[in-house]
Amino acid sequence: MGNKGFKKWAAASVLFFWSIAAWAEYKLNLQTPQTLLGEKIYDLHTIITVICVVIFIGVFGFMFYAIFKHRKSVGHKAATFHENTAVEVAWTLVPAIILIAMAVPATSTLITMRDTAEPDLTIKATGYQWKWGYDYLKGEGEGISFYSTLSTPRAQIDGTDVAGRKANPHYLLETDNHVVVPVGKKVRILTTAADVIHAWYVPALAVKQDAVPGFIRDTWFKAEKPGIYRGQCAELCGKEHGFMPIVVEVMEPAQYTAWVGAQQKKVAAAKVDPNKTWTPEELKAHGEKVYAQNCVACHQATGMGVPGAFPALSGSKLVTGPVADQIKLVLNGKQGTAMNAFKHLSDVDLAGVITYTRNSWNNKVGDAVAPADIKSARN
Amino acid sequence: MEAAHAPTHGHGHDDHAHKPSGIMRWVKSTNHKDIGTMYLWFSFTMFLVGGVMALIIRSELFQPCLQIVRPEFFNSMTTYHGLIMVFGAIMPAFVGFANWLIPMQIGAPDMAFPRMNNLSFWLLPPAALLLIAAQFVPGGGAGVGWTLYAPLTTQAGPSMDLTIFAIHILGMSSIMGSINIITTILNMRAPGMTLMRMPMFCWTWLITAYLLVAVMPVLAGAVTMTLTDRHFGTHFFNAAGGGDPVLYQHIFWFFGHPEVYIIAIPAFGVISQVIPAFSRKPLFGYASMVYATASIAILSFMVWAHHMYTAGMPVEAQLYFMYATVLIAVPTGVKVFNWVATMWKGSLTFETPMLFALGFLFLFTLGGFTGLVLSIVPVDVQLHDTYYVVAHFHYVMVAGALFSAFAGIYFWLPKWTGRMYNETLGKWHFWLSLVFFNVTFFVQHFLGLAGMPRRIPDYALQFTEFNMISTIGAFGFGLSQLLFLYIVIKTITSGEKAAERQWEGADSLEWTHLPSPAPWHSFEKPPVLK
Numbered sequence: 042m043g044n045k046g047f048k049k050w051a052a053a054s055v056l057f058f059w060s061i062a063a064w065a066e067y068k069l070n071l072q073t074p075q076t077l078l079g080e081k082i083y084d085l086h087t088i089i090t091v092i093c094v095v096i097f098i099g100v101f102g103f104m105f106y107a108i109f110k111h112r113k114s115v116g117h118k119a120a121t122f123h124e125n126t127a128v129e130v131a132w133t134l135v136p137a138i139i140l141i142a143m144a145v146p147a148t149s150t151l152i153t154m155r156d157t158a159e160p161d162l163t164i165k166a167t168g169y170q171w172k173w174g175y176d177y178l179k180g181e182g183e184g185i186s187f188y189s190t191l192s193t194p195r196a197q198i199d200g201t202d203v204a205g206r207k208a209n210p211h212y213l214l215e216t217d218n219h220v221v222v223p224v225g226k227k228v229r230i231l232t233t234a235a236d237v238i239h240a241w242y243v244p245a246l247a248v249k250q251d252a253v254p255g256f257i258r259d260t261w262f263k264a265e266k267p268g269i270y271r272g273q274c275a276e277l278c279g280k281e282h283g284f285m286p287i288v289v290e291v292m293e294p295a296q297y298t299a300w301v302g303a304q305q306k307k308v309a310a311a312k313v314d315p316n317k318t319w320t321p322e323e324l325k326a327h328g329e330k331v332y333a334q335n336c337v338a339c340h341q342a343t344g345m346g347v348p349g350a351f352p353a354l355s356g357s358k359l360v361t362g363p364v365a366d367q368i369k370l371v372l373n374g375k376q377g378t379a380m381n382a383f384k385h386l387s388d389v390d391l392a393g394v395i396t397y398t399r400n401s402w403n404n405k406v407g408d409a410v411a412p413a414d415i416k417s418a419r420n
Numbered sequence: 421m422e423a424a425h426a427p428t429h430g431h432g433h434d435d436h437a438h439k440p441s442g443i444m445r446w447v448k449s450t451n452h453k454d455i456g457t458m459y460l461w462f463s464f465t466m467f468l469v470g471g472v473m474a475l476i477i478r479s480e481l482f483q484p485c486l487q488i489v490r491p492e493f494f495n496s497m498t499t500y501h502g503l504i505m506v507f508g509a510i511m512p513a514f515v516g517f518a519n520w521l522i523p524m525q526i527g528a529p530d531m532a533f534p535r536m537n538n539l540s541f542w543l544l545p546p547a548a549l550l551l552i553a554a555q556f557v558p559g560g561g562a563g564v565g566w567t568l569y570a571p572l573t574t575q576a577g578p579s580m581d582l583t584i585f586a587i588h589i590l591g592m593s594s595i596m597g598s599i600n601i602i603t604t605i606l607n608m609r610a611p612g613m614t615l616m617r618m619p620m621f622c623w624t625w626l627i628t629a630y631l632l633v634a635v636m637p638v639l640a641g642a643v644t645m646t647l648t649d650r651h652f653g654t655h656f657f658n659a660a661g662g663g664d665p666v667l668y669q670h671i672f673w674f675f676g677h678p679e680v681y682i683i684a685i686p687a688f689g690v691i692s693q694v695i696p697a698f699s700r701k702p703l704f705g706y707a708s709m710v711y712a713t714a715s716i717a718i719l720s721f722m723v724w725a726h727h728m729y730t731a732g733m734p735v736e737a738q739l740y741f742m743y744a745t746v747l748i749a750v751p752t753g754v755k756v757f758n759w760v761a762t763m764w765k766g767s768l769t770f771e772t773p774m775l776f777a778l779g780f781l782f783l784f785t786l787g788g789f790t791g792l793v794l795s796i797v798p799v800d801v802q803l804h805d806t807y808y809v810v811a812h813f814h815y816v817m818v819a820g821a822l823f824s825a826f827a828g829i830y831f832w833l834p835k836w837t838g839r840m841y842n843e844t845l846g847k848w849h850f851w852l853s854l855v856f857f858n859v860t861f862f863v864q865h866f867l868g869l870a871g872m873p874r875r876i877p878d879y880a881l882q883f884t885e886f887n888m889i890s891t892i893g894a895f896g897f898g899l900s901q902l903l904f905l906y907i908v909i910k911t912i913t914s915g916e917k918a919a920e921r922q923w924e925g926a927d928s929l930e931w932t933h934l935p936s937p938a939p940w941h942s943f944e945k946p947p948v949l950k
Contacts, residue, residue: 068866068870070866103760107766119700119765120766123702123706199486250732256659273876275806280563349559350560
């Protein structure tokens, strides 16, 4: 090999190793597990994959040997055998034994995975189109309840703010409210849904459980380290399925206690005086926020909807017609369409959003819906 | 056995020398070869339609953020890509093979019910039109996933009703086709062609046809329940009315898992013809191959809930479904070992059909192994509904079923057309397909492991690189299939004349007893079998 050839070869190999180093940044395996169960699952996956790879190499070693040695072009004459009972029995039994060996650790991990008994904290996660609702049912923080909605700005998603997206490390994996839990405590998650099937999936915590409307399922995790772990809805749930992430924040116990205190104070402060009289302007302003969280994905910020798929509210007969009909529709939804019941929103939220839709865009009805109207319509 | 002994004038009114000309030859055809040809062209057309949908999906996923399509349209593309590929492309392709080959391989003149054969084909185009029309009704195509899970389907627009009707029609077509295949194989074999002497391809179709008859009505039931939930006030899948959304999944997958084998088993049959021919050695373990296929078919009815590990079921049920699923690896392993043993000490050559068969063997096995990984419940809970699953089933469906269909087409094209394809171009088609297939789908394993859910139109930034690679691969793979179209057309119009026994190692009746191209009626007199 001449000097020139050597240089070329060296350059090529440097390039090769550089490209392998670059590959190291690509994620090639499961996310780093943050729970003991997650570690067990990670190891189980590794063991099974390695067994599969070994068998694969073995079987195809034979195939490639045959491809190179038993080809006609090297003059190989075909043998005539076409059965061999001993070999056939062996390759039925040996895989069966290997499979039993795989099933043993899988069984014990599965049984641990399904043991949701004696949790320290129980949280109900409810899937909505398209956000998650959380209710802390039992344990420290009992009574806390909030919704968690995607907080990535729409401009980053629809491509008008490319710089913002590129600078956002948690694009599509960020929410306005985190599910906060204490470290080292067994957290049981009950899943259910209000409309269609969703799935609560946080890879680093090794949990995925479908949220089925009308039924309660459960799963659990016990995080070993404080941190923020991100996941997404994993079951196709309609248009915005890709946009309802889950963010779990694991805190030290003292910090968690402080968070619970702050939440409870916030709840008390936010508790709206039921006797408060709202001015139409206040209602409309409040309603705009509610609209942005609940309605905008389908009916759009312009109120024009998506032709053919989601009706426009601007100029809609229903929205500009008798108020009672609109209240009834928003409360109960419309069967057979993506318009769900919104009973779970408060009287003030519903009064606000209905007032907002009746007095925005081309709609100038001019009336205001009082929270009391909603309350009476509920009964 | 009456039909097998039918004399040459057995068809009475049907004149052998003169067939209707022009378009009516095809519309009124009762000939198994013409109908087989129509099935294959229909299937290839649907393959292109479904392929364009796949490329729309991959284009949107080339980069993060919504750039080309709206989410609801994206969901509709994933839904109809799946439905069209499964029901419009792959299943009809293998029915096309069955039509062409079964009468020739068992020494019969035609299929048992030629008129029903005509009907079962002509039901397909209206169903396909309904699936395509579903894109253009108000609200666009239903974005519910090819599995059509309730209660999302109750929200969907009128396109859902068109889709349900299309599935009913496709189901009727499949059932009629299956009855025809079962009857033909059981009643019309030439004297001496005992069941255990039949070519493997016939065996695999006999088993597949029974699977189809068993499960297509189940699917029809599931979508009918969806229809009545949508319009007639029932609550099968609505908890508020005493139903259960998960019930739909149980019914669907009771159809859906055997469906996987409805697609895979005829593919096994093609491979079992091609590998021995190019190894110049009989198929290793013929009897165990038949038993393994039958065991896979029976087991396929008992494992449906492994598609639903995260839907919620008792731990005992999860254990049962895990063990039963793992068990399928045994007969599947037997088949792979048999194919490798067939090649062992053979005299191998590597024409295009053999290349595709080897591509099938290698990549289908890889897909089988990721299936084994997915059968383990705790691991599946991590990977369910992620791109790992997408990669897994594309290895089984594309590198499995589709590659085997390519192997079969290159293998029998000389017999069907009497002309030889261009070997160099065929090899190019294979290598391009192989490379681009892996570029597209291998990286999707990593996406799934890292936690990218399937069926999302936009994704977090850490998934960007692999999605770009996958999209590039998809376009390469899609364009390579145009080469295939060119090769086939070129063969039909100007290929070199093929020999009666084009492949020296091929020993089934169509190669040993019939000229190329095969005559209008395969065997007017039953062949004499030694």
